[in-house]
Amino acid sequence: MSKVRVHNFSVSLDGFATGEGQRLDAPFGHAGSRLVEWAFETQTFRDMGIHGVSAASHGVDEAFASNWAPGVGAEIMGRNKFGPQRGPWQNEDWKGWWGSNPVFHTPVIVLTHHPRPPVAMDGGTTFHFVDADPATALEQARALAGGLDVRIGGGAITIRQFLEADLVDRMHIVLVPIVLGRGERLWDGLEGLEQRFAIEATSSPSGVVHLSFERKKPASSESLAGGSDR
Amino acid sequence: MSKVRVHNFSVSLDGFATGEGQRLDAPFGHAGSRLVEWAFETQTFRDMGIHGVSAASHGVDEAFASNWAPGVGAEIMGRNKFGPQRGPWQNEDWKGWWGSNPVFHTPVIVLTHHPRPPVAMDGGTTFHFVDADPATALEQARALAGGLDVRIGGGAITIRQFLEADLVDRMHIVLVPIVLGRGERLWDGLEGLEQRFAIEATSSPSGVVHLSFERKKPASSESLAGGSDR
Numbered sequence: 001m002s003k004v005r006v007h008n009f010s011v012s013l014d015g016f017a018t019g020e021g022q023r024l025d026a027p028f029g030h031a032g033s034r035l036v037e038w039a040f041e042t043q044t045f046r047d048m049g050i051h052g053v054s055a056a057s058h059g060v061d062e063a064f065a066s067n068w069a070p071g072v073g074a075e076i077m078g079r080n081k082f083g084p085q086r087g088p089w090q091n092e093d094w095k096g097w098w099g100s101n102p103v104f105h106t107p108v109i110v111l112t113h114h115p116r117p118p119v120a121m122d123g124g125t126t127f128h129f130v131d132a133d134p135a136t137a138l139e140q141a142r143a144l145a146g147g148l149d150v151r152i153g154g155g156a157i158t159i160r161q162f163l164e165a166d167l168v169d170r171m172h173i174v175l176v177p178i179v180l181g182r183g184e185r186l187w188d189g190l191e192g193l194e195q196r197f198a199i200e201a202t203s204s205p206s207g208v209v210h211l212s213f214e215r216k217k218p219a220s221s222e223s224l225a226g227g228s229d230r
Numbered sequence: 231m232s233k234v235r236v237h238n239f240s241v242s243l244d245g246f247a248t249g250e251g252q253r254l255d256a257p258f259g260h261a262g263s264r265l266v267e268w269a270f271e272t273q274t275f276r277d278m279g280i281h282g283v284s285a286a287s288h289g290v291d292e293a294f295a296s297n298w299a300p301g302v303g304a305e306i307m308g309r310n311k312f313g314p315q316r317g318p319w320q321n322e323d324w325k326g327w328w329g330s331n332p333v334f335h336t337p338v339i340v341l342t343h344h345p346r347p348p349v350a351m352d353g354g355t356t357f358h359f360v361d362a363d364p365a366t367a368l369e370q371a372r373a374l375a376g377g378l379d380v381r382i383g384g385g386a387i388t389i390r391q392f393l394e395a396d397l398v399d400r401m402h403i404v405l406v407p408i409v410l411g412r413g414e415r416l417w418d419g420l421e422g423l424e425q426r427f428a429i430e431a432t433s434s435p436s437g438v439v440h441l442s443f444e445r446k447k448p449a450s451s452e453s454l455a456g457g458s459d460r
Contacts, residue, residue, distance in 0.1 A: 013405075013424075013441075014417035015244050175405070177429040177441065181421025187244035191411025194243075199407040201433040209431045209439050211243075211407065 002142060003149040006159055006171040007068040010035040010208075015187045016180040017156035024084050027097060029183055035176050038208045039065055048103045060204045064172055073148025074141040075104055078158035079112040082127070088114050095119055096127065107144035109137055111158060134165045156184040163190055171197070171213035232372060233379040236389055236401040237298040239416075240265040240438075243405065246413040247386035254314050257327060259413055265406050268438045269295055278333045290434045294402055303378025304371040305334055308388035309342040310414075312357070318344050325349055326357065337374035339367055341388060364395045386414040393420055401427070401443035 011017045012035065019031030028035055039045045040052030044065040056062070083094045096102055101122040109128050119127045128144070130137055141150040152162050162168050173186075187193070197213040204210060241247045242265065249261030258265055269275045270282030274295040286292070313324045326332055331352040339358050349357045358374070360367055371380040382392050392398050403416075417423070427443040434440060 013245065014415075014420075175431075175439070177424055177431060179417050179420045179423040181417075181419070185244075187409050187411075189411075190244075190409045193409040194407055199437065201405075201407060201437060201439045203431040203433040203439060207429065207431060209405070209433060 002073070002145060002147060003071075003169040004138065004152060004162065004167050005072065005149050006152050006154075006162075006168060006173070006213075008039055008065055008172060008174060009154055009159060009186075010038070010174040010176050011156075011186045012176055012178050012180040014179050014181065015185045016183040017154065017159075017186045018080075019180055019183040022080065022084055027084070031178075031180055031183060034178055035180075038174060038176065038204070038206050041206065042066075044068060057206070060202060060210065061206050061208070064174070064202075064210045067172065068151075069105075071149050072106060072151045073145030074107045074109065075151045075153045076109045076111065076137055076141050076158065076162075077153035078155050079110055080157065081153060081155045082110045082112075089116055092116055092119075095121065098125075101125075107141070108153070109141050109144070111137055134162050134167055138162075138167055156186045160186060160189060163193065166196065168213075169215045171211075173211040173213065175209040175211060177207055177209075232303070232375060232377060233301075233399040234368065234382060234392065234397050235302065235379050236382050236384075236392075236398060236403070236443075238269055238295055238402060238404060239384055239389060240268070240404040240406050241386075241416045242408050242410040244409050244411065245415045245417045246410040247384065247389075247416045248310075249410055249413040252310065252314055257314070261408075261410055261413060264408055265410075268404060268406065268434070268436050271436065272296070274298060287436070290432060290440065291436050291438070294404070294432075294440045297402065298381070299335075301379050302336060302381045303375030304337045304339065305381045305383045306339045306341065306367055306371050306388065306392075307383035308385050309340055309344075310387065311383060311385045312340045312342075319346055322346055322349075325351065328355075331355075337371070338383075339371050339374070341367055364392050364397055368392075368397055386416045390416060390419060393423065396426065398443075399445045401441075403441040403443065405439040405441060407437055407439075 019029030021029040038061055040050055041054055041057045042062040042065040043056040043058055044062060046056045082096055102125040105124040107126050107128060109130050112129050113131050115129045115131050130140060152159055197215055200212040202210040249259030251259040268291055270280055271284055271287045272292040272295040273286040273288055274292060276286045312326055332355040335354040337356050337358060339360050342359050343361050345359045345361050360370060382389055427445055430442040432440045
């Protein structure tokens with residue numbers, strides 16, 4: 001069975017994955033770019049057209065960042081990652097933060113209570129708007145992924161829901177040593193999460209810490225099917 | 231001026247420094263010993279009579295743990311670290327968790343709204359019970375420390391108060407990769423803390439991450455005096 005993976009997902013010391021006040025000009029709210037600056041300095045993000053301030057890193061930050069795409073056939077993201085709008089779509093002009101040729105190059109399921117027709121972008125990305133629970137959305141993503149893995153792209157609420165449903169096999173969290181104070185927390189409701197994962201921590205010269213979560217006991221296809229019946 | 235230091239203070243991924251339900255038989259509440267097990271395996275804690283399960287570590291965990299005592303002439307702790315009782319003392323029998331010869335071997339100020347006479351223990355530890363704000367308590371600790379540094383021993387509320395008052399020069403936090411879900415949070419109310427400190431992260435083979443906070447701009451004696459006038 002293909003794996004369900006999380007990559008390059010940053011949280012603050014106090015566990016916030018985004019700040020307060022997400023807007024068109026502030027995708028991470030009051031956090032600004034502070035949660036993602038480590039990634040801007042990697043070759044992988046440079047290749048996506050996101051430029052940092054120094055020469056691209058090929059060290060441990062890049063080693064983790066570069067695992068983002070290989071082997072992934074579809075992404076599932078929450079609607080708050082797709083854009084700043086809330087509630088019913090005012091119109092269908094908004095096609096994500098990523099321009100005409102988004103970085104995904106795979107099908108992307110956008111979880112929303114307000115479905116709309118799929119949007120095909122340049123470069124192989126198609127946004128599918130789906131109102132479904134995590135297990136059902138994962139079934140759909142697997143059908144679109146052509147046997148490859150499925151990435152859970154965020155934001156915090158979406159990753160939390162997939163962790164609560166025990167649907168995540170691998171997770172790469174980047175701990176950024178800042179105290180955000182407010183925003184969306186990743187860890188809420190996940191007491192005892194460590195019991196399900198082997199966890200490894202790797203500090204980087206850039207100041208962040210890479211946390212690798214590997215599920216101790218992969219879910220059998222039976223338990224996954226059970227999950228989708230809920 | 232002597233430094234104000236925090237050492238070996240563990241928090242979970244979600245920022246809790248102790249669990250819920252602190253009791254005589256559960257000093258860390260539902261967290262059990264999980265926040266402090268890394269320390270049990272160090273030579274420093276072995277020498278304090280706290281025994282882990284494997285051969286004592288002399289690696290990075292010990293390197294950090296061993297900085298706990300040298301140069302420290304007094305500790306300030308919150309009443310919740312001293313014991314499980316709350317409110318007025320029922321009697322004065324309780325003399326801390328640490329037996330007749332406590333590990334501190336210096337004066338220790340216990341912050342409490344219910345002062346009682348000092349208690350002199352074996353080995354140089356004397357507990358002083360003080361009802362004071364952080365700056366005033368620090369003045370008293372410095373007077374007792376004989377020119378040496380003052381350690382803020384915890385718990386979370388006490389360290390947070392000293393951080394809020396900008397009285398901490400160095401802080402060693404140990405991030406333990408568990409999700410506690412409930413208890414006492416360290417980081418609440420400290421938004422932007424990183425702006426005042428240079429922060430270094432070091433991952434350990436034991437699985438924890440050592441975070442070193444060093445104040446960027448040491449407080450001048452004037453600003454400290456100002457703080458004590460508040």
